[in-house]
Amino acid sequence: MSSTPTASRRPPMLATSEALSRLLDAARRVEGRERVATLDAQNRVLAADVTSPLDVPPMHTSSMDGYAVRAADLAGATESAPVALPVSQRIPAGHAAEPLAAGTAARIFTGATVPPGADTVVMQEMAQVSDDRRVAFAQTPAAGEWITRQGADIRRDSVILPAGTRLTPQALGLAASVGCAQLDVVRRVRVAIFFTGDELRMPGEPLEPGAIYNSNRFTLSALLAKLGCDVTDLGIVPDRLDATRETLRRAAIDHDLILTCGGVSVGEEDHVKPAVEAEGRISMWQIAMKPGKPLAFGAVRRGASVSEAYFIGLPGNPVSSFCTFLLFVRPFLLRLAGGENVAPRVYSMRADFSQKKGDRRNEFLRARVNESGGLDLFENQSSAVLTSTVWGDGLIDNPPNHAISEGEIVRFIPFSELMR
Ligand code: AMP
Ligand code: MG
Numbered sequence: 001m002s003s004t005p006t007a008s009r010r011p012p013m014l015a016t017s018e019a020l021s022r023l024l025d026a027a028r029r030v031e032g033r034e035r036v037a038t039l040d041a042q043n044r045v046l047a048a049d050v051t052s053p054l055d056v057p058p059m060h061t062s063s064m065d066g067y068a069v070r071a072a073d074l075a076g077a078t079e080s081a082p083v084a085l086p087v088s089q090r091i092p093a094g095h096a097a098e099p100l101a102a103g104t105a106a107r108i109f110t111g112a113t114v115p116p117g118a119d120t121v122v123m124q125e126m127a128q129v130s131d132d133r134r135v136a137f138a139q140t141p142a143a144g145e146w147i148t149r150q151g152a153d154i155r156r157d158s159v160i161l162p163a164g165t166r167l168t169p170q171a172l173g174l175a176a177s178v179g180c181a182q183l184d185v186v187r188r189v190r191v192a193i194f195f196t197g198d199e200l201r202m203p204g205e206p207l208e209p210g211a212i213y214n215s216n217r218f219t220l221s222a223l224l225a226k227l228g229c230d231v232t233d234l235g236i237v238p239d240r241l242d243a244t245r246e247t248l249r250r251a252a253i254d255h256d257l258i259l260t261c262g263g264v265s266v267g268e269e270d271h272v273k274p275a276v277e278a279e280g281r282i283s284m285w286q287i288a289m290k291p292g293k294p295l296a297f298g299a300v301r302r303g304a305s306v307s308e309a310y311f312i313g314l315p316g317n318p319v320s321s322f323c324t325f326l327l328f329v330r331p332f333l334l335r336l337a338g339g340e341n342v343a344p345r346v347y348s349m350r351a352d353f354s355q356k357k358g359d360r361r362n363e364f365l366r367a368r369v370n371e372s373g374g375l376d377l378f379e380n381q382s383s384a385v386l387t388s389t390v391w392g393d394g395l396i397d398n399p400p401n402h403a404i405s406e407g408e409i410v411r412f413i414p415f416s417e418l419m420r
Helices: 016-026 169-177 213-228 240-254 272-279 318-336 386-389
Strands: 033-037 064-067 083-091 106-108 119-121 127-131 132-136 159-161 182-186 190-196 230-237 257-261 280-286 294-301 309-312 349-350 362-369 373-377 394-398 408-415
Touching: 016 294, 016 318, 064 083, 064 132, 119 159, 159 169, 190 213, 190 240, 213 230, 213 257, 213 318, 230 309, 240 257, 240 272, 240 294, 257 318, 272 280, 272 294, 272 309, 280 309, 309 318, 318 362, 318 386, 362 386
Parallel strands: 083 106, 190 230, 190 257, 257 309, 349 373
Antiparallel strands: 033 182, 064 106, 064 119, 083 132, 127 132, 280 294, 294 309, 349 408, 362 373, 362 394, 394 408
């Protein structure tokens, strides 16, 4: 009986978009919310809509230093026939205004309340002041000029920030502008991370032959911190099945996600996959992307309970772990935190280089924006060359089997979008 050869049958590769949608479909928002001071809420995700109890601004305000008037009182004012009005009151910001008597002007300052009856502010540069009590105008102003209307920014009872919004500095300012001193946010996502590889040493330790520094710890810790996660760093775990299983069990107890780095291929020294299979369940995905082909996703049981922690295993190569984190782990974590808007914005930009041969995988090329607004490519696109990620401003998302010709418009995802 003849046997059919089984070698070299590659597992089918998943498209990047398919892998991402599978990952995001599995992400459930963590339970639990907390009330935090608005001042401390940067990068947190709103657990509830923020509704404004007031109009902003709460009254009509002047947007200039000048004079509040009735525009009709200045009808016909010209250089040759200026109109002079008595100054009936002075209104600094933060002080109440009296109704404006007809045929008078009120001295007013930026941010001050426009007095009832006035419909226009004339900036002080356009006014001729003779003394404190009289002011002349040589032009007829357009009615409504230099007034910010009550509610121009925000209407009372409107939702200014919907649940699921990730709080940027601007969003914090907006919440504060309607008087919110505290905000209801989703609790922080708890992430345990560890690194596999007997070759790894920490900076500060001597580097014996065969060893390298654990650079991924620094990149990934900083990325997790930016996302506002609560991180437990379990350090470097030896390339052994028992040690890997033991660390997974420990990590599952108090964390929503276990993130590992390295050891996720199917070599003899790669113990992460069998360890997760023994402690939970796993799907290994060969993703049709470069860098970063292998990505493992699954779950680890929490002791004897029915609950489990999510698991994501990143490849060890520094550029691969960086890119897979940005493209997969970041949106997954944002979803766990209840974030609605997790996709990075993609820009259409001109390639100022050519790349003759397309790869059969979806490439994420490290590129930089040049002074003429096009993109230059880093010369060494190896997944071990971390320099490319510092040199570059972002990733060109190049579809499979696509050669790039100079001048072509490509899809560019800036790092700034992937690290927000
Ligand atoms: P692995 O995914 O474990 O097969 O590792 C792939 C490559 O990445 C190997 O050259 C490792 O030495 C390297 N590598 C793995 N983990 C790290 C790390 N934490 N920091 C830097 N390089 C790493
Ligand atoms: Mg390894």
